[in-house]
Amino acid sequence: MDKTTIGPSTHLFPKPAVLVGAMVAGKANFMAVSWCGIASQTPPHISVAIRKIRHTLKGIAEHGVFSVNVPSLAQAAQVDYCGLYSGRERDKSEVFAVFFGGLDQAPLAVECPVNFECRVKDSLDLGSHILVVGEIIQTHVDQDCLTEGKPDVMKIDPLGYASGSMTYHGVGPVAAKAYSVGKES
DSSP states (O other): OOOOOOOSOOOOSOEEOEEEEEEETTEEEEEEEOOEEEEETTTTEEEEEEETTOHHHHHHHHHSEEEEEEOBGGGHHHHHHHHHSOTTTSOOTTSSOEEOOSOTTSOEETTSSEEEEEEEEEEEEOSSEEEEEEEEEEEEEOGGGEETTEEOHHHHOBOEEETTTTEEEOOOOOOOOTTTGGGGO
């Protein structure tokens, strides 16, 4: 077995490429985030790691709410745009059509097939980033992305990010049935 050590890194694959939304200075702002993950099932929580200097973090801190929007592979250009430019420099409020659920300061992107409304539960200063943990208050899913009433990853076609190559990717074919394939070993 030949392996090369590369030192501490963030090369965990795949990373979801999501849009975190917050109201900043009265405008909807979306930033691209790939450091995002589910943190708890009951009650449901999600975490996002955001650089301290990010404009969106200001809105999250001010209002205590935010959104996590799951784009499809077809939205790579818009997601990249939201990651390249700060809301301090460019008004990103019209990159997506915006709607609101129960949390009126957590803008949601209509074009994204899945949207989570989140209330800040906690935040943790980890150095370069603040880890924001939000309780998922509501989940919105495009009807055409459901199969038997449940979100279907193949229909959603979520965008993923690979930090090593700095490229976007989609999901591949089903590899195995979870909670089943391990019983065959």
